Amino acid sequence: MSAWKQIVLALVIVVTAAAAWARFYPGSNEMLSSPDKEGATASVGQPGRNRAGQAVTIVASPAGTATINDRLQAIGTGRANATVTVNPYSSGRLAELPVQSGAHVEKGDVIARLDSEMEVIARDRARVGLDDAQAKLDRVRSLRASNAATPVAVADAEVTLANAKLALRDAELALERRSIVAPIAGTVGILPISAGNYVTSQSAIATLDDRSSILVDFWVPERFAAAVKVGQQLSATPLANPNQVYTGTVSAIDNHIDENSRTLLVKATIANPADSLRAGMSFQIGMRFPGDTYPAVSPLAIQWGTDGAYIWAVESGKAKRVPVRIVQRNTETVLIEAPVESGDMVVTEGAQSVSEGGDVRIAGEEPRAARAEGS
Known part of the structure; x- marks a missing residue:
């Protein structure tokens, strides 16, 4: 490049730099004026x-x-507020299943009946024995009134009557337990057995889920251990339905931190009045904590x-x-x-x-x- 071109290029650079300084440097206008x-x-x-x-x-x-934004997010798994697997007290032939899968039952409702002919006979026999013991006691007491029976005979008759009453209660309880009732209010799951099958005390007749509320187990980092309190509010979003957000509360906190994961187990309770939530669903849990200013x-x-x-x-x-x-x-x-x-x-x-x-x-x-x- 010739010398005069270099001089022209240098002048252009100087002019451009001066213009940029005058345009962007604070106070340049005052300095020039x-x-x-x-x-x-x-x-x-x-x-x-x-x-x-x-x-x-x-x-x-x-x-x-x-205020610092201190927020916790975790993934938890839901389960029913109470889950019970119903088993019979004794063995026998399943005679009747009055409920169906998915039905809601109240506590004490009969969900199955076993054959009970032998228990009915035992109850009737116990009633006969009770009547006989009562009659014997009445005779002995009348004889004792005329000094024809000793006090020992009266005492023996009273013991016999008491044993007869216990025998009747035992027979009635055995007959009552041939009807399998719901121990809690809840929804009946899929019935694993049908009428006519022979069952034992180890056979599962039905599974009941109390879904009035859903319990969610989730793990929080140890730095939140002191901040999480029982009764604290939280939000729960089902991963299957992100548009629906539920409000819950912390219901239980474990008493120690897991050494391997350095996390703390927390349980939350979510109300389920519409019965739209199921056990086993996954939730995204969100909690906010008051941070420092x-x-x-x-x-x-x-x-x-x-x-x-x-x-x-x-x-x-x-x-x-x-x-x-x-x-x-x-x-x-x-x-x-x-x-x-x-x-x-x-x-x-x-x-x-x-x-x-x-x-x-x-x-x-x-x-x-x-x-x-x-x-």
């Missing part, structure tokens, strides 16, 4: 002032406060140096560098740990021209003050 000798001879070491001796113009916004600043205020993050605070028209520790980043604010109070002005634009202790002017404040004086 009202230069003074003091500004021209000012040393680079003068903090916070440009070459014209004017305070650096910056954009600042007040710091606020915000921290100063909140704009993300543009965060600067980085060799020693970490910091911000520029404005105090009495001067810039002050404040080291910070970032606690949490949100969409519109950054929560920090620093000696900053709510309402303190923090530099958000023009921080590249600010130095420690330098004079700064917040853009827009002087025009507002001038308008206030003019009014």
Whole structure:
């Protein structure tokens, strides 16, 4: 490239750089319009002032406060509030199944009956024995009234009557237990057996689920162990139906943390009045905890140096560098740990021209003050 082309290219670069400086450098207009000798001879070491001796113009916004977003999310498995597998007390032929799968039964309703002919005979025999014992006692007492029977005979007759009563109660209980009743109120599952089958005390007749509420077991990280309390509210979203959200409460907390997973077992109770939930469903559990309050600043205020993050605070028209520790980043604010109070002005634009202790002017404040004086 010839020398004159190089000179032209250098001039173009210089002009472009000057135009960019005049366009983007804060306070450049003031420096070009009202230069003074003091500004021209000012040393680079003068903090916070440009070459014209004017305070650096910056954009600042007040710091606020915000609460840290401490939220727990976990996956849990639901189960019925109570589940009972019904077995007969004794062996026998299944004579009748009055219920069907999916039916709702109340506590005490008969769900099956076994053959009971032998138990009926035993009950009737016990009644006959009771009547005979009562008649014998009456005769002995009448004889005793005429001194024809001894007191021992009366006592023996009374014992015989008591044994007859116990025998009748035993027979009636055996007959009663030939009818298999529901121990809880709930919904009958699929019946694994039908009438006519021979069953034993180990045979499952039916399974009942109390779905009036659903219990959800889930695991929480150990850092939430002290925050989770019995009775605390939570939200439960079925993974099969994400549009439906249920409200529940913590019903039980385990007494130790699992050493392998470093998690704590928690049980929640979800009301199920519409019977729309089933045992075995998976839920996404959400819990919110009241977090600590921290100063909140704009993300543009965060600067980085060799020693970490910091911000520029404005105090009495001067810039002050404040080291910070970032606690949490949100969409519109950054929560920090620093000696900053709510309402303190923090530099958000023009921080590249600010130095420690330098004079700064917040853009827009002087025009507002001038308008206030003019009014």
